[in-house]
Amino acid sequence: MTTAEARQPQGESYLEHGRGPRSWLLTLDHKRIGVMYLVVIMASLLLGGAFALVLRLHLWNPEGGLVSSDTYNKLFTLHGAIMVFLFIIPGIPSAMGNFVLPLQIGAQDVAFPRVNLLSFYLYVAGAVFFVAALVAGGVDTGWTLYPPYSLEDARGLGILLALSAVFLVGFSSILTGINFITSIHTLRAPGMGWFDLPLFLWALYATGVIQIIATPVIGITAALGFFERVFHLGIFMPQYGGDPVLFQHFFWFYSHPAVYIMILPAMGIVSEVVSVFSRKPIFGYRFIAMSSIAIAGIGFLVWGHHMFVAGQSKWANVIFSLLTFLVAIPSAIKTFNWLATMYKGAIVLKTPMIYVLGFFGVFGVGGLSGLFLGSLATDVPLHDTYFVVAHFHFVMVGAVLIAFLAGLHYWWPKMTGRMYREPLAQVSAALVFLGFNVTFIPLFFAGVAGLPRRYATYAAVFQVHNRISTVGAVVLTLGLCLALGGLAESLLHGRRAPANPWGAASLEWTAASPPVAHNFTSAPRAGYPYDFSALRLVSEELGYVPIEDGAPR
Amino acid sequence: MKEHVVPEPARDPEDRTPHAVPARVLVGTAATLLALTATTVASSRMDLGAFNVVLVLAIAGLKASIVALFFMHLRYESRFQTMVLVCAVFFAVVFAGLVVFDTTQYQSGIAAQSARTRAGAR
Amino acid sequence: MTSPSTGGEASPAADLAGRPPFAAGHFPTMGLQLDASKLGLWLFLASEVLFFGGLLTAYAVYRANHPDLFRYGHYFLDWRLGALNTTVLIGSSLSAAWSVRCAQLGRRRGLVVTLLVTLALASVFMAVKYGEYSHKLHHGVGWGLAYRPSREILAALPAALRAAPAPEHAGTFFSLYFLLTGLHGIHVLVGMGLYAWLLRRAGRGDFGPGYYVPVDVVALYWHLVDIIWIFLFPLLYLV
Numbered sequence: 001m002t003t004a005e006a007r008q009p010q011g012e013s014y015l016e017h018g019r020g021p022r023s024w025l026l027t028l029d030h031k032r033i034g035v036m037y038l039v040v041i042m043a044s045l046l047l048g049g050a051f052a053l054v055l056r057l058h059l060w061n062p063e064g065g066l067v068s069s070d071t072y073n074k075l076f077t078l079h080g081a082i083m084v085f086l087f088i089i090p091g092i093p094s095a096m097g098n099f100v101l102p103l104q105i106g107a108q109d110v111a112f113p114r115v116n117l118l119s120f121y122l123y124v125a126g127a128v129f130f131v132a133a134l135v136a137g138g139v140d141t142g143w144t145l146y147p148p149y150s151l152e153d154a155r156g157l158g159i160l161l162a163l164s165a166v167f168l169v170g171f172s173s174i175l176t177g178i179n180f181i182t183s184i185h186t187l188r189a190p191g192m193g194w195f196d197l198p199l200f201l202w203a204l205y206a207t208g209v210i211q212i213i214a215t216p217v218i219g220i221t222a223a224l225g226f227f228e229r230v231f232h233l234g235i236f237m238p239q240y241g242g243d244p245v246l247f248q249h250f251f252w253f254y255s256h257p258a259v260y261i262m263i264l265p266a267m268g269i270v271s272e273v274v275s276v277f278s279r280k281p282i283f284g285y286r287f288i289a290m291s292s293i294a295i296a297g298i299g300f301l302v303w304g305h306h307m308f309v310a311g312q313s314k315w316a317n318v319i320f321s322l323l324t325f326l327v328a329i330p331s332a333i334k335t336f337n338w339l340a341t342m343y344k345g346a347i348v349l350k351t352p353m354i355y356v357l358g359f360f361g362v363f364g365v366g367g368l369s370g371l372f373l374g375s376l377a378t379d380v381p382l383h384d385t386y387f388v389v390a391h392f393h394f395v396m397v398g399a400v401l402i403a404f405l406a407g408l409h410y411w412w413p414k415m416t417g418r419m420y421r422e423p424l425a426q427v428s429a430a431l432v433f434l435g436f437n438v439t440f441i442p443l444f445f446a447g448v449a450g451l452p453r454r455y456a457t458y459a460a461v462f463q464v465h466n467r468i469s470t471v472g473a474v475v476l477t478l479g480l481c482l483a484l485g486g487l488a489e490s491l492l493h494g495r496r497a498p499a500n501p502w503g504a505a506s507l508e509w510t511a512a513s514p515p516v517a518h519n520f521t522s523a524p525r526a527g528y529p530y531d532f533s534a535l536r537l538v539s540e541e542l543g544y545v546p547i548e549d550g551a552p553r
Numbered sequence: 554m555k556e557h558v559v560p561e562p563a564r565d566p567e568d569r570t571p572h573a574v575p576a577r578v579l580v581g582t583a584a585t586l587l588a589l590t591a592t593t594v595a596s597s598r599m600d601l602g603a604f605n606v607v608l609v610l611a612i613a614g615l616k617a618s619i620v621a622l623f624f625m626h627l628r629y630e631s632r633f634q635t636m637v638l639v640c641a642v643f644f645a646v647v648f649a650g651l652v653v654f655d656t657t658q659y660q661s662g663i664a665a666q667s668a669r670t671r672a673g674a675r
Numbered sequence: 676m677t678s679p680s681t682g683g684e685a686s687p688a689a690d691l692a693g694r695p696p697f698a699a700g701h702f703p704t705m706g707l708q709l710d711a712s713k714l715g716l717w718l719f720l721a722s723e724v725l726f727f728g729g730l731l732t733a734y735a736v737y738r739a740n741h742p743d744l745f746r747y748g749h750y751f752l753d754w755r756l757g758a759l760n761t762t763v764l765i766g767s768s769l770s771a772a773w774s775v776r777c778a779q780l781g782r783r784r785g786l787v788v789t790l791l792v793t794l795a796l797a798s799v800f801m802a803v804k805y806g807e808y809s810h811k812l813h814h815g816v817g818w819g820l821a822y823r824p825s826r827e828i829l830a831a832l833p834a835a836l837r838a839a840p841a842p843e844h845a846g847t848f849f850s851l852y853f854l855l856t857g858l859h860g861i862h863v864l865v866g867m868g869l870y871a872w873l874l875r876r877a878g879r880g881d882f883g884p885g886y887y888v889p890v891d892v893v894a895l896y897w898h899l900v901d902i903i904w905i906f907l908f909p910l911l912y913l914v
Contacts, residue, residue, distance in 0.1 A: 108701035111711045178718040185633075186711040187701070213644050216722045220729035224854070233850035234819040235733055241819070241844030245659070246736060249652045250729060300644055304655070313658030316651065573779040574772065583769040590761050590908075594754065597913035606738070609909035617902045624772045625898045634717045641721035645728030652732050653739045660740055 013417060017517040028113035029517060033120050034099030035415065040127060041095050042484065044086035049477065051079035056439070056473040059466045064457045072456035073140035078130070080143030081162060085169050086127050088400055089258055092265035093176055093211075094123065096407050097204050099415055101180060103508035103515065104198050106189025106524035111182040115175050122172035129165035133158045142454060144251060147236040147244045151229045160229065163222040170219045170254075173261070177211030180204050189507065192526035198506040199288050203268025206292040210257045210264075210299065218254035221247065245311045252303035260299040262396060264292055266403030267334055270356050273406055274338045276504040277353035278345025281530035284337035291330035298327040308379045317376055324374035331367055335360065350502070351425040355406035358433040359399055366394030369444065384454075386465075387447025390440045398436055405432065405483060412487060413501050417514040418494030424486045431479025438472025498543025503535050509544075572629055582623040589616050709888050716892045720899050723862075727903050730858060734851050734910065747841065748848030749912060750832050751816055751824075753807070757912035760803050761904060767796035768901040771894040778877075778887035786877050786890070793897065794870040797863055804860055811849075818853050822846030855907055862900050869893045 014031045018024075024032055055075050058066035067075065098116065102109050110116050133139055136157040141150040150159055184197070184205050224235055225247070234240035236247045275282040282288065304312055304320030312320075338360065347353065369391040372378045382388060413419055446465040451458055458466065500509040506529040511520050527534075535544040593612045597605060622628045627635050702708040738745050774789035811817075814828040822845055829837065873893055876882065882890055 112715055113701070115715075174719075174722050178715050178722075181718055182711050182715045185714055186707055209640075212718055212722050213641060213725055216726035217648065217729045220726050223858075224730075224733065227854065231821070231850075232819045233854070234844055234847040235850060235854075241847045243656065243736070246652070246656065246733070249655065250732075253648050253652075253729075301647065304651070311659055311662065313655050313662075315658060316655040319651075573776045576773075576776070579769060579772050579776065582772075583765055586765045586768075587762065590758065590765070593909050594758055594913065597754075597909065603742075605914045606910075609914055610906075613906045613909055616905045620768060620898050620902050620905070624768050624901075625895055630713075634714065637714075637717045637721050638724070641724040641728075645725055645731075648725075648728065649732040649735050653735045656736045657739050 011512075011516050011521065013512065013514040014517045015417075015514055026117075028109070028117060030098050030102050030109050030113065030116060031415070031515065031519075033116050034095055034097075037090065037098060037120060037123070038095040040124060041087055041091050044082055044127065045091075048079050048083040048087055049480065051075045051082070053473060053477055055079060056470040058456070059458070060470050062458050062460045062463050062466075067456075069456040070140065071138075073142075073454070074138035076454060077139045077142055078134055081139070081165075082130055083396075084143055084258070085166060086123075086130060088262045088396055089173060090123060090169065090176075091262075091400070091404055092269065092407060093180070093204060093207055093261070094119070094172075096269075096404075096411060097176075097180060097200075097207075097265060100411060100508055101183060101201060101204060102187070103414075103511055103519055104201055104506050104529075105184065105187055105192065106507045106520065106526060107183065107187035108518050108520075110179045111186055112179050116179055119172045119175040119179070122168050122175070126165045126167075126169035126172065129161050129168060133161035133165065136161055144255075145225065146251075147225070147228070147242075147247050148238060151225060151237055153229070155229075160226060163226045166222040167219050167226075170215045170222070173211045174215045174219075177208035177215075181208040181212070189524045189526045195286065195289070196526055196528060197289075198529040199271035199282060199285065199292075200265070200268035200506075202289040202292045203264045203271070206296040207261050207264045209293075209296050210261050214254045214257035214261075214300065217250060218258075221250040221254065224250070245307070248307050248310050249303070252306045253300075256303040256306065257296075257299045259392075259395070260295055262400050264295060266359075266400045266407075267292070267331075269403045269407040269410070270338060270359055271334075272504070272506070273352045273356045273410055274341050275530045276410075276502050276532070277348045277350060277356070278342045279348065279503070279532055280341055280345035281528070281532070282337070283340035283343075284333075285530070288334050288337050291333045294330040295327065298323065298330070302327055302374075305374050305379075308376060309383050321374055321376050325371070328367060328371065328374075335364065348502075349426075351420075351422060351429055352406045352410040352502075354426055354429045355402050355409065355432075358429065359402045359406065362394055362398030362402060362433075362436070366391060366398055369394060381450075382447060384452055385447035386443040386451045386453055389453050390443035390447060393440050393443075398440070402432065402436075405429070408487065410502070411508075412490070413497030413513050414508055414511075415514060416491060416494075417497050417512075418490040419497045419501065420486050420490040420494055425483065428479050428483035428486060431475055432483060433479075435472050435474070435476030435479050439469050439476055440472070442466075442468045442472075495541075498541065500535070500544040503532060503537060503544035505529050505531050505535065572626075574623065574626055574629070578623055582619055585619060586616055589619075705885060709891070712888045712892050713895070716895050720895065723899055723903075727855075727858070730851075730855055731906070731910075734855065737847060737851060741842070741844070741847070743842045744845055744848045745914070747836060747845055748852070749914065750836060751811070751828065751849075752852070752912045754912045756803055756807055757908045760800050761908045763796050763800050763803070764901045764904050767793045767800070768898050770796065771897045774873075775887065775891050775894050778882045778890045779884055781883050783877070783880060783883075786882060787874065790870055790874045790877055790890075794867060794874065797867045797870065801860065801863055801867070804856065804863075808853075816849060817846070818850040819846045822849055852911055855911065859900070859903055859907060862903070866893070866897050866900055869896065 014029055017029075018027070024036065027033060027036075054067065055072070058064050058072060058075075060066075064072065098110070139145070139150075139155070139158040139162050141155070141159065145159065145162065149155075184201055188197070224233075227233055228236050228240075228242065232240045234242045236242040236244055238244060271282055271288055302320055302324045304316055305324045308317050308321075369387070373382060373388060373391060409420065409425060442465040446462050447453075449462070449465075451462045451465070497513040499511065499513050501513075502509070505527065507524045507526070508515075510524055534547050536547050537544050589612055593609050596608050596612070599605075601608065621638060627638070702711065770789045770792040774786055774793060777783075777785035777789055814825040815821075815823040816825075816828060817823070870893065873890060876889070
């Protein structure tokens with residue numbers, strides 16, 4: 001888009017093209033589908049987060065008292081299930097990937113728009129089933145749903161609804177992966193080779209591989225669990241001849257790669273933001289691209305590290321521990337490349353970058369803490385303690401949620417055509433980072449000191465850890481609400497966004513903010529997505545435009 | 554209002570006129586599959602102990618490959634699609650292999666524990 | 676997956692003028708649309724491999740640790756019906772592949788016939804399956820704890836097996852049997868629905884050398900259904 005085009009009002013945007021509920025609910029436009037996903041995903045975050053807040057308030061006192069122990073069990077189960085299945089796994093791919101992917105490859109839409117809509121409705125159906133599980137009396141097994149406890153007849157209807165929900169969201173995930181991989185293969189703009197793709201798309205591609213290969217196994221696990229409970233098949237329940245550890249193998253074969261479904265898109269966002277806001281091409285593009293594929297591949301081989309003390313055999317333990325150490329390597333490669341990108345860059349401290357800087361610290365801690373859990377000897381005392389809780393919250397909340405917020409702020413002008421208030425957004429980011437660390441750092445110490453997870457009460461010696469953590473949770477909640485509130489406010493009063501407010505070079509920024517229904521008004525020309533030399537800043541209002549041919553750079 | 558543009562994209566497979574698999578290949582494939590089915594049944598009638606399972610699995614794998622190569626015309630398609638199938642089978646085998654390995658390893662532990670429980674109950 | 680974009684947003688007329696029917700607005704050529712559809716389906720088939728692979732893993736685990744259950748249990752299954760069903764499915768794969776050929780060569784009547792044959796053979800498969808299931812359930816051969824075999828069916832076992840005591844938890848074999856064949860059967864039913872849909876469209880003359888994607892893609896799905904049975908037959912009926 002030229003300076004002249006930047007000044008002109010654009011045609012009807014995708015938000016205005018077609019009005020009324022049917023034009024949204026039956027849309028085939030990937031951008032509208034992405035927005036609908038975002039709404040439900042945000043609702044899931046708030047629901048899961050509300051449960052977490054209640055848990056943390058309950059844990060203010062060693063003897064609990066806010067809720068009954070039984071309710072406590074149900075709260076942590078559904079907090080986990082909703083956050084994992086309804087927020088973190090679909091979050092970045094479905095809400096942001098759907099919106100951004102076709103724009104980044106210069107296409108009109110994804111390869112299979114109707115399958116995309118189906119994915120959305122499957123996700124919503126899964127969400128409805130989780131809420132139904134809540135209403136039907138809840139589930140108190142932990143989000144991991146381990147038999148024999150979870151499949152006993154006394155558990156009621158909740159577990160059956162939860163298993164159905166898992167199946168549905170799983171199917172949604174598989175279809176999304178199929179759509180993304182096919183789109184990247186077949187709909188790239190002319191001249192866009194594989195190594196001209198923005199790294200966010202390499203991340204989504206690797207994520208798609210995991211979605212397709214791993215998710216069917218949780219699907220069959222949920223189905224087997226369902227039928228075991230209803231028909232007493234004798235696959236998982238020992239009293240009927242089954243093997244409960246077998247369930248754990250099945251469950252974790254998906255759920256470990258699932259954490260890479262969570263983190264890879266987050267890392268993709270980090271690659272985009274760190275480069276744009278350092279005004280410097282990403283360092284080690286091919287290493288970052290290939291490391292995404294490596295993480296996806298190796299990630300399939302480590303699931304047994306969740307089962308070191310479950311009765312898994314000695315040799316399997318050793319194999320899984322060794323492979324777990326391997327999977328840390330590609331993540332480290334990425335981290336060093338990101339840091340090298342910032343070195344001698346011209347850092348722009350806007351909100352997306354602030355979140356990303358927070359990501360580096362938190363992801364480092366989270367990832368390194370995983371090494372203690374991957375080591376057999378240290379895992380034995382740490383398993384099922386708050387150390388584990390702190391580890392996975394550091395990577396899931398600290399890394400993924402923070403990257404999610406970074407991406408949301410980064411692409412917000414593109415999605416909505418509005419700029420949010422920068423000072424408020426920065427304050428929110430600081431509160432989120434501060435609140436997050438105050439919540440979870442004490443839990444590492446509590447875990448090392450022996451505090452077990454999933455207990456409604458605890459010994460008085462852990463009161464200080466829990467109280468600090470609860471204070472942190474309140475600050476985190478405040479930061480999150482401010483961040484989301486600020487974004488919501490921008491929809492009403494935000495300044496109109498230019499097409500390219502950040503000076504990024506990937507193709508989505510050549511479309512209008514927000515884009516027209518078919519994305520581009522002039523043929524997108526592929527180039528290297530991290531070459532910022534051809535852009536110049538006109539003004540805060542008009543953003544960045546390409547330097548006209550012949551003009552001085 | 555600017556014209557909506559749908560440019561010809563860069564991608565790996567080229568436009569191909571439909572390649573219809575020859576009739577004799579289809580019939581030959583079906584005949585081979587039937588012959589292999591008969592072979593499988595015949596082999597199962599012989600008592601080879603544990604090797605029976607290995608043999609029927611091998612023949613089934615061969616039949617599946619034939620269906621994939623000819624009926625599903627993988628032989629005439631881009632190699633990426635074969636890669637997709639191979640990757641899926643690879644990970645399925647890794648999963649089955651590691652899980653079977655682990656479960657066989659801990660059976661003795663289960664037996665020992667069951668014995669202890671029964672002894673304790675008496 | 677491949678019909679004109681509708682609902683809420685119209686493709687501009689300028690782009691669609693002169694384009695073949697059933698072109699999806701966001702693909703510039705039909706060839707590309709075909710390639711994308713096939714790639715998409717292969718990715719879906721990969722997920723099916725893992726889905727059944729999971730169930731076969733459960734089979735493998737029980738086979739490895741309790742082989743006696745399988746040596747005992749498979750005698751309850753009639754291998755001749757299994758072989759019949761295998762033959763039927765191979766035949767239906769042939770007719771499915773042939774239907775793609777007919778569409779590609781523009782032979783409309785051949786297309787309708789081969790689609791019909793595929794659907795008919797699939798129905799035969801399901802009929803045999805229904806017969807097998809009802810026979811078993813009638814004789815109390817159910818899954819898990821519902822395994823309470825009748826005297827008649829026990830009498831039909833080979834002498835050597837009748838003499839020895841039945842293995843504990845023999846019902847687990849039948850749990851696996853019903854799960855594997857049941858899941859496979861659901862896939863057959865879905866396939867039958869797809870072939871019925873294809874028949875309707877073929878009857879209207881929707882398919883030809885310029886557009887045969889749905890025929891190709893459904894046939895690929897059907898071949899996978901055949902491949903799964905190719906494994907199930909020996910693993911359940913023969914060994």
